Amino acid sequence: HVPSDYLLQRRQLLARGYVTEDTVADSYDFVIVGGGLAGLVLAARLTDNLKTTVLVLEAGSSGEDVADRVNTPSGAYTASLLYTPNDWQYKTVPQPLAGDRRFDWPRGKVLGGSSAVNAMYLVRPAEIEINAWADLMKDDDRAAASKWSWKEFYPAMLKTETFTPPLDEVTRVGNISWSADTHGTTGPMQVSYPGIMMAQVGGWAPSLESLGLPPLRKPNGGTTLGSLVGPSWINPSNWTRSYSKAAYLDPVLSRSNLAVLTSSQATRIIFAEGSGDLRATGVEFASSPNGPRKIVNAKTEVIISGGVVGSPQILMHSGVGPKNVLEAAGVDLKVELPGVGQHVQDHLTAPVVWKATSETAGDITQSGSDFAKTKEFLSFVNSATAFANLTRLFGTEGAAGFQKFIADGLEDSASKLVPSQSKEVIEGYKAIYDTIANKIMNTEVAVIELLLALNTPGEVGVQAALQHPLSQGRLYINSSDPFEAPIIDPQYFSHSADLTIMREGIKLVRALKQTPPFNESLGEETLPGPDVVSDEDVERWLINMASTQYHPISSCAMLPRSKGGVVDAKLRVYGLANVRVVDSSIYPFEFASHVGASTYGLAEQASNIILTNNSLPTNAVKGLAIPSLFTLGALVWTTFFAVSVGAGAFIP
Numbered sequence: 001h002v003p004s005d006y007l008l009q010r011r012q013l014l015a016r017g018y019v020t021e022d023t024v025a026d027s028y029d030f031v032i033v034g035g036g037l038a039g040l041v042l043a044a045r046l047t048d049n050l051k052t053t054v055l056v057l058e059a060g061s062s063g064e065d066v067a068d069r070v071n072t073p074s075g076a077y078t079a080s081l082l083y084t085p086n087d088w089q090y091k092t093v094p095q096p097l098a099g100d101r102r103f104d105w106p107r108g109k110v111l112g113g114s115s116a117v118n119a120m121y122l123v124r125p126a127e128i129e130i131n132a133w134a135d136l137m138k139d140d141d142r143a144a145a146s147k148w149s150w151k152e153f154y155p156a157m158l159k160t161e162t163f164t165p166p167l168d169e170v171t172r173v174g175n176i177s178w179s180a181d182t183h184g185t186t187g188p189m190q191v192s193y194p195g196i197m198m199a200q201v202g203g204w205a206p207s208l209e210s211l212g213l214p215p216l217r218k219p220n221g222g223t224t225l226g227s228l229v230g231p232s233w234i235n236p237s238n239w240t241r242s243y244s245k246a247a248y249l250d251p252v253l254s255r256s257n258l259a260v261l262t263s264s265q266a267t268r269i270i271f272a273e274g275s276g277d278l279r280a281t282g283v284e285f286a287s288s289p290n291g292p293r294k295i296v297n298a299k300t301e302v303i304i305s306g307g308v309v310g311s312p313q314i315l316m317h318s319g320v321g322p323k324n325v326l327e328a329a330g331v332d333l334k335v336e337l338p339g340v341g342q343h344v345q346d347h348l349t350a351p352v353v354w355k356a357t358s359e360t361a362g363d364i365t366q367s368g369s370d371f372a373k374t375k376e377f378l379s380f381v382n383s384a385t386a387f388a389n390l391t392r393l394f395g396t397e398g399a400a401g402f403q404k405f406i407a408d409g410l411e412d413s414a415s416k417l418v419p420s421q422s423k424e425v426i427e428g429y430k431a432i433y434d435t436i437a438n439k440i441m442n443t444e445v446a447v448i449e450l451l452l453a454l455n456t457p458g459e460v461g462v463q464a465a466l467q468h469p470l471s472q473g474r475l476y477i478n479s480s481d482p483f484e485a486p487i488i489d490p491q492y493f494s495h496s497a498d499l500t501i502m503r504e505g506i507k508l509v510r511a512l513k514q515t516p517p518f519n520e521s522l523g524e525e526t527l528p529g530p531d532v533v534s535d536e537d538v539e540r541w542l543i544n545m546a547s548t549q550y551h552p553i554s555s556c557a558m559l560p561r562s563k564g565g566v567v568d569a570k571l572r573v574y575g576l577a578n579v580r581v582v583d584s585s586i587y588p589f590e591f592a593s594h595v596g597a598s599t600y601g602l603a604e605q606a607s608n609i610i611l612t613n614n615s616l617p618t619n620a621v622k623g624l625a626i627p628s629l630f631t632l633g634a635l636v637w638t639t640f641f642a643v644s645v646g647a648g649a650f651i652p
């Protein structure tokens with residue numbers, strides 16, 4: 001039993017970092033727009049040095065009132081924050097080549113951002129993909145580009161993690177191959193496996209091996225081709241979600257140099273008058289569309305971490321973006337940057353569903369049994385996946401022919417499919433397309449991901465998700481009101497290869513029905529179902545059924561300016577002297593992975609770049625530095641109470 005006044009003191013201690021509109025200071029060294037996955041990594045790292053002041057401006061709430069829903073891993077499916085006020089609830093415009101449907105684009109609107117609502121899969125990209133990203137920038141700035149090479153980026157991804165192996169029983173039941181070698185040991189993010197494992201998962205690795213995708217012996221270590229029952233962002237000390245707020249922010253909230261202002265949306269960046277690259281002097285914000293606009297000054301830099309929708313949106317409302325878009329929206333143009341909001345790519349996915357022959361996690365949840373209420377059960381998340389390349393889908397000759405067909409189609413696609421007249425954006429489309437066609441598709445890199453889902457009562461589902469889309473879309477503002485959501489048009493299936501690859505992915509998934517032992521879990525197929533047989537049937541079905549895997553990226557792409565880039569290799573926005581974008585919007589193309597793991601690494605690497613560029617001390621030690629006796633005291637307090645309560649939810 002812990003006396004309530006102790007808990008109260010702990011809350012007050014942790015709450016020190018929160019400020020209100022009345023208590024926010026006039027200026028900070030750095031203003032971070034967006035307290036999401038990336039923004040909170042930056043907040044922690046930039047305040048390691050107590051002399052540097054940082055304000056995080058977050059449009060959503062702190063999430064304290066919904067902590068239970070955030071912290072329960074299985075809540076990702078059953079009681080999550082999706083479709084609540086803590087979700088931006090974006091929707092695309094109707095997609096003409098995807099059944100004229102509008103797609104939901106959920107994004108977390110809460111401290112932690114989408115890391116508070118995501119499905120917790122930790123899947124890193126392959127070495128070839130990361131190096132291909134660095135290659136896109138090396139002609140502009142070889143030294144800066146090398147920060148995004150596997151050699152330098154992989155350690156940044158490891159730095160975020162503390163890995164705990166799965167329990168023996170979980171390893172046995174799930175037939176899990178894991179390796180501690182490919183994980184960090186001292187980082188803030190807790191990486192582990194659920195407290196229980198469903199029996200169906202045990203059949204995954206052997207069946208996928210029979211289909212030519214053997215289990216990865218070093219998952220997340222540079223190649224993704226094969227199968228894995230992977231790790232998730234789970235804190236095994238209490239079976240809660242590990243995410244950027246719990247891992248990076250809460251332990252440092254007591255720092256006197258860190259301030260967090262929630263429920264405050266940045267509406268535009270304020271610039272000094274002048275010629276040459278514009279200098280940001282601060283950020284305007286408001287708590288509601290009609291609320292008063294206030295300004296906080298930034299002495300050193302403004303860092304935009306609003307995510308794939310929020311970051312291009314605020315740039316455009318600040319006058320930085322495509323001229324025609326800003327003119328139509330009634331926003332004064334300050335810097336013409338045609339790539340803002342362009343190059344949008346996403347992972348599409350579709351499920352094959354069978355009736356289950358044995359109890360699923362969804363059945364257990366529905367039963368409401370005592371077991372269903374245990375923390376161990378509630379920590380269960382899907383994590384069995386597999387990755388297949390073109391050769392696995394089409395055979396050796398077929399893959400070579402398909403890849404050549406794609407590569408040969410570059411000019412034709414660039415002349416028809418780019419949603420912009422800008423020469424630079426078209427060059428960017430070509431650079432991205434060329435990378436996918438000639439550096440990804442002709443290698444061992446995956447183009448399809450398979451994902452096992454056991455969270456629906458009575459059903460077993462396996463998704464086929466497109467990993468390297470050739471379709472590129474855009475998002476743009478059509479009003480000068482920053483509280484109006486941007487128009488999102490990903491142009492799904494605009495390149496026909498995307499549909500062909502997904503079709504072959506669905507065929508591969510269906511082959512599981514003939515493949516023991518996993519097929520013992522599968523009854524009659526209910527989706528696409530027995531009427532969907534021919535290639536044409538499957539394609540028609542996909543057009544009406546595909547949904548997003550929630551991995552949109554690239555709306556502020558890191559590319560040369562001549563190729564419609566928005567940021568350079570140091571993440572600086574072109575044409576601005578002291579503004580960077582640090583979040584998932586900067587990847588120039590999709591990786592065969594989930595976006596979160598690389599984005600933690602991106603934010604770690606960005607912190608080092610920002611500190612170095614500003615001649616501030618970088619964090620040489622792995623993990624979070626402990627800068628003062630006061631903070632040490634705070635950590636001792638919080639650890640003591642967390643351990644006493646037996647619920648160390650917030651302690652990494």
Ligand SMILES: Cc1cc2nc3c(=O)[nH]c(=O)nc-3n(C[C@H](O)[C@H](O)[C@H](O)COP(=O)(O)OP(=O)(O)OC[C@H]3O[C@@H](n4cnc5c(N)ncnc54)[C@H](O)[C@@H]3O)c2cc1C
Pocket residue numbers: 033034035036037038039057058059060082106107108109110111112113114115117118119120121122123264265266267305306307308309310311314549550551583584585594595596597599
């Ligand atoms: C439902 C779902 C499931 C997912 N599952 C997985 C998964 O299992 N594994 C994985 O790796 N990835 C997954 N992802 C993707 C991953 O979570 C995101 O790609 C990642 O969180 C992006 O990080 P970010 O920092 O770019 O943006 P976010 O984490 O979205 O953060 C952006 C933040 O900026 C704030 N913001 C935006 N605009 C403003 C403004 N103008 N002023 C102030 N604040 C603003 C937002 O409220 C938000 O807090 C999933 C995503 C979703 C939505």
